[in-house]
Amino acid sequence: MKFCSKHWKSSKQPRKQRKYIYNAPLHVRHKFLSAHLSKELREKYKKRSFTVRKGDEVQVMKGKFKKKTGKIGRVDMKKTKVYIDGITRKKVDGSEIPVSFHPSKLKIINLNLDDKKRLEALTRVLKMEEKHGKTEKTVGTKVLEGVKEKNKMGSKSKTGST
Numbered sequence: 001m002k003f004c005s006k007h008w009k010s011s012k013q014p015r016k017q018r019k020y021i022y023n024a025p026l027h028v029r030h031k032f033l034s035a036h037l038s039k040e041l042r043e044k045y046k047k048r049s050f051t052v053r054k055g056d057e058v059q060v061m062k063g064k065f066k067k068k069t070g071k072i073g074r075v076d077m078k079k080t081k082v083y084i085d086g087i088t089r090k091k092v093d094g095s096e097i098p099v100s101f102h103p104s105k106l107k108i109i110n111l112n113l114d115d116k117k118r119l120e121a122l123t124r125v126l127k128m129e130e131k132h133g134k135t136e137k138t139v140g141t142k143v144l145e146g147v148k149e150k151n152k153m154g155s156k157s158k159t160g161s162t
Contacts, residue, residue, distance in 0.1 A: 021080075029077050035106040036061075045122050046129070052082055052103050055112030060084070062105040069109060073098070082106065 011017065021032065034049045035058065042048060052058065052072060059069045065087055073085040081100035088096040113119050 026077050029080060032080050033075065033077065033082070033103050035103040035108050038107055038109050041108060041111065046125050047122065050108060050111070050122065052106065052108065053112055053115075053118065055114070056108055057110035058082075058084060058106040059109050060087070060101060060105065061107050063101075065099065065101075076100070 021029075024032075030051065034051045036042075036049050037045065037047060038059075052075060054072050054075055056072050057069060058072060060066055068084075068087055070084040070086045072082055074083040075081075076083070079100070080102065082103050083098040083100055087099050089099050090096055111118075111122070113122075
């Protein structure tokens, strides 16, 4: 069976939906790892959700740890789980283990924009709207310029200290 987005919606049966998710290859599972963006990020990037990545700051929306925030320490694509630094559970023997969360139960508060391709993916919608004249011209480029300036400042301080 080929895995693409059209097969995901080919059946309404929960049994077949679960089978698709469990048997999906990693490049397809990557799409299941998305979480909602906060209101500020949603307005800034004109996107409702985005895939989570190590280094993103998130807030837990459901469960025992509701309203707790932290940085993502690890993303497990095989299990479709995210582990947040600082949120742990005590085992019976007293040792602490990290708690796993499904990305749909998280809200991204702050994005890790170290990767250029990730930044491009975020601003892709803005660039398309610019191209077709749906929004003001400089919305996407202002975001890109701000990140470029931030990166330049960071690289200057690194070279100056060595």
